Amino acid sequence: MTKPAEFYQRDTARHPPAFTPDYKTSYARSPRFSLISLDQGVGEVTGPTFGHGDIDAGDNDLLSNYAQPGQSPIGERIILHGRVLDENARPVPHTLVEIWQANAGGRYRHKNDRYLAPIDVNFGGCGRTLTDAEGYYHFRTVKPGAYPWRNRVNDWRPAHVHFSVFGTAFCQRLITQCYFEGDPLIPRCPIVQTIPDPDAITGLTAKLDMNATIPLDTIAYRFDIVLRGRRATLFENRMEGT
Amino acid sequence: MMADDLGYLKETASQTAGPYVHIGLAPGAAGFDIYDCELGWDIAGPNAAGERIRVQGRVIDGTGSPVKDVMIEVWQANAAGQFAHPDGGGEVEDGFRGWGRVITDFQTGDWAFDTVKPGPCPGRNGATQAPHLNLWIVARGINLGLHTRIYFADEGAANAADPVLTMIEWENRRTTLLAERVEGDGPATYRFDIRLQGDGETVFFDI
Numbered sequence: 001m002t003k004p005a006e007f008y009q010r011d012t013a014r015h016p017p018a019f020t021p022d023y024k025t026s027y028a029r030s031p032r033f034s035l036i037s038l039d040q041g042v043g044e045v046t047g048p049t050f051g052h053g054d055i056d057a058g059d060n061d062l063l064s065n066y067a068q069p070g071q072s073p074i075g076e077r078i079i080l081h082g083r084v085l086d087e088n089a090r091p092v093p094h095t096l097v098e099i100w101q102a103n104a105g106g107r108y109r110h111k112n113d114r115y116l117a118p119i120d121v122n123f124g125g126c127g128r129t130l131t132d133a134e135g136y137y138h139f140r141t142v143k144p145g146a147y148p149w150r151n152r153v154n155d156w157r158p159a160h161v162h163f164s165v166f167g168t169a170f171c172q173r174l175i176t177q178c179y180f181e182g183d184p185l186i187p188r189c190p191i192v193q194t195i196p197d198p199d200a201i202t203g204l205t206a207k208l209d210m211n212a213t214i215p216l217d218t219i220a221y222r223f224d225i226v227l228r229g230r231r232a233t234l235f236e237n238r239m240e241g242t
Numbered sequence: 243m244m245a246d247d248l249g250y251l252k253e254t255a256s257q258t259a260g261p262y263v264h265i266g267l268a269p270g271a272a273g274f275d276i277y278d279c280e281l282g283w284d285i286a287g288p289n290a291a292g293e294r295i296r297v298q299g300r301v302i303d304g305t306g307s308p309v310k311d312v313m314i315e316v317w318q319a320n321a322a323g324q325f326a327h328p329d330g331g332g333e334v335e336d337g338f339r340g341w342g343r344v345i346t347d348f349q350t351g352d353w354a355f356d357t358v359k360p361g362p363c364p365g366r367n368g369a370t371q372a373p374h375l376n377l378w379i380v381a382r383g384i385n386l387g388l389h390t391r392i393y394f395a396d397e398g399a400a401n402a403a404d405p406v407l408t409m410i411e412w413e414n415r416r417t418t419l420l421a422e423r424v425e426g427d428g429p430a431t432y433r434f435d436i437r438l439q440g441d442g443e444t445v446f447f448d449i
Binding site: 010011014015016017018020023025026027028029030031032033034035036037038039040041042043044045046047048049050055056059065066085088089096098099100108109110111112113124125126128162164168170171173174175176177191192195197199200201203224225226227228229 | 243245249250251252253254255256257258259260261262263264265266267269272273274276277278279281303304305307309311315317318319325326327329330331339340341348363364365366371374376378380381382383384385386387388389406409410415438439440443444445446447448449
């Protein structure tokens with residue numbers, strides 16, 4: 001049996017550190033000791049698999065998946081689409097992509113969100129899909145609104161959509177947020193600015209994609225996601241004969 | 243998306259799951275029904291082999307307070323030490339998924355999940371790993387999901403030979419990965435509290 005190969009080391013310069021003082025909640029929720037480096041074994045290079053029996057075909061359409069019959073949510077209609085690739089630039093097919101977001105007014109349908117912008121009766125705010133054989137995914141939704149949050153006294157989140165992606169291995173598991181090109185709140189946001197590398201922030205910014213728009217209907221943004229790549233060689237490193 | 247000189251891409255940066263992670267990953271808990279089937283509530287279905295166990299605990303922050311908006315994912319082997327994946331060491335039984343999600347009670351921070359106790363599984367270079375559950379923890383204030391493991395305190399001999407536990411340089415920190423058996427009626431129950439920071443800080447892994 002071929003032994004599975006391990007995944008490339010995470011580039012810590014791309015990811016936010018655990019302790020980021022301007023994002024105040026990280027103070028008490030960040031480990032103080034360093035993470036202990038673990039050689040990947042079978043439980044790290046494997047992960048859950050999902051199929052079309054797990055989700056429904058309409059789960060990726062946030063314009064309709066919680067709307068009353070014949071109605072749709074208020075807001076700018078968008079297609080949010082892209083590919084899931086790995087660091088070797090290969091597509092990650094048939095992987096689960098889940099999203100959640102505020103409505104066009106910046107309000108989440110969540111019992112803990114008390115922001116004064118109203119709930120939209122036609123908008124749930126979550127969706128999920130599987131990438132196709134080429135790693136491609138798409139959602140229809142409304143562009144989320146900016147909203148204030150309790151951090152410094154006057155912090156506002158830029159418009160964003162939360163993404164959860166699996167890949168093929170538990171060590172690839174990733175949750176992130178997608179922002180929208182041109183939003184002036186991006187450089188002011190303490191959560192965005194937890195990321196030390198400006199290029200990595202650019203990578204979280206969806207680009208206007210005119211070629212994917214549907215004329216007179218829906219505007220489009222493109223957001224590609226890269227998961228950790230995998231070595232071509234096997235991971236046993238004991239010398240022969242020992 | 244720009245490839246580097248060798249043609250590699252860079253991994254997408256992580257961002258916190260935020261306070262409303264439940265909307266996307268456990269909408270019923272957020273307060274609304276939208277999907278016919280929420281994912282992650284069936285780690286080990288009725289047909290799965292092995293001892294039924296419950297694992298319960300809290301996630302505690304650096305002030306000593308319970309974290310009430312955390313989401314934990316579990317990834318584990320079955321009772322025969324196999325993962326439900328093509329590279330997982332063998333075919334698992336129908337109904338065993340080995341993956342699940344659990345969120346905390348918003349008022350108390352308590353969480354619990356039901357599963358089967360995993361068997362030992364192969365480690366690297368011919369070693370055997372003691373029974374364990376792999377966890378991934380995300381929440382508001384956690385910028386990159388935290389990986390840790392639950393081992394079982396009543397597996398003393400297997401734990402003493404486990405290549406991951408014994409690799410942890412500080413022996414007094416190894417106990418942060420041990421779930422203690424709780425005496426009582428009903429299914430076997432283990433207690434596992436996760437301390438994000440401070441006294442008894444849980445060991446987290448860079449994998």
